[in-house]
Each structure stands twice: as C-alpha cells, then as structure tokens.
Amino acid sequence: MAENILSKNEEVAAEIKARISAVRPSQIRERVREEGMEVAYDREDDHLYITIGAPRECLSISTGGDLDVIVLYEPETYEVRGFEVLFFKEKVKKAKPRQEFWLLVTDFIDRHHETVYIPAASETERAEKAFGELAFA
Numbered sequence: 001m002a003e004n005i006l007s008k009n010e011e012v013a014a015e016i017k018a019r020i021s022a023v024r025p026s027q028i029r030e031r032v033r034e035e036g037m038e039v040a041y042d043r044e045d046d047h048l049y050i051t052i053g054a055p056r057e058c059l060s061i062s063t064g065g066d067l068d069v070i071v072l073y074e075p076e077t078y079e080v081r082g083f084e085v086l087f088f089k090e091k092v093k094k095a096k097p098r099q100e101f102w103l104l105v106t107d108f109i110d111r112h113h114e115t116v117y118i119p120a121a122s123e124t125e126r127a128e129k130a131f132g133e134l135a136f137a
Contacts, residue, residue, distance in 0.1 A: 016061050019078040020071055028052070028080055036120040041088070041109040048088035048105065052081050060084070066095030067102065 035053030042049075051072070058072040058081045068091065072082040085091065092106055108116045119127070 013061060016073075016078070017063070020061070020073055020080060023078065023080055031079070032118065033121045036123065037118040039105055039108050039116045039118070041114050043114060046087045046089050048083070048085040048109070050083045050105070056081065058082070067091050067097060 031052050037053075038049075038051050040049040040051075041047070056074070059075045060070050060072050063069045063071060067085055067088075070084040070086075071080060072084065073080055089106075092102060097103070
C-alpha cells in the first residue's frame, strides 16, 4: 500500500515538473516585464527568494539537482511565480552552475543590499516620464 502511494506521488511530481518545464523562458521574461521581480537574499540563513509579480498563494515543488531549486507555481496554470534556494551560496560554490540566471542572481546579491527589485516595464516608463518632467520643472 505504501509503495503504491509513493509511486503515485512520484508520478504526480513528474507530471507537475513536466507542466512547469513546458513553460517557455519567453513567457517568464514577459511576466517579469509586466509584473516585475524581486530578488531577496537572507545572508544569515543563506536563503534566496525570488518572486515574480505581487506575492500570491502558490504551490511548490523541488527540482532536485545540485541547487535543489524550489519552484513556486500557480496550481491552476502551472505558471512559475518564483524560486527559493536554501543554502544558496553554499550550493552555488559547490555546483558552479553555468546558467546565466544563477550567475546574475549571485552578482545581484554580491553587489546590492539583501533585496533587489526589478520593476515592471510600466513602472520603468512611469519613472522615466517623472524624471523627464522633473528635469524640465
């Protein structure tokens, strides 16, 4: 009985991972442009949080692998809403990931404060307009 439950859980996890993997990177980039992204890093606990758009209720699943990324996703659409990595710097040091995303995140948290906010395109346009108006005031 327990083996059947474990087998079923593994099947469900594999299906969820497949649906999340089917999301194209361009879809995630577009969502970041529309909603913004926050990169928060807790130096004391070595815990990385990345959220896309406003916080909302999500489910999570671990990717396994060297970084063992926890993907936050919307249960109805399987849209990726964020990531968490426990012991981030420790894992990056050991795994030496080649993906530009993790290298960029590492650079952000090394160069900036614990939280970096990447604004949505509409916020950027609004800020540019406001600064332009200020310059001519």
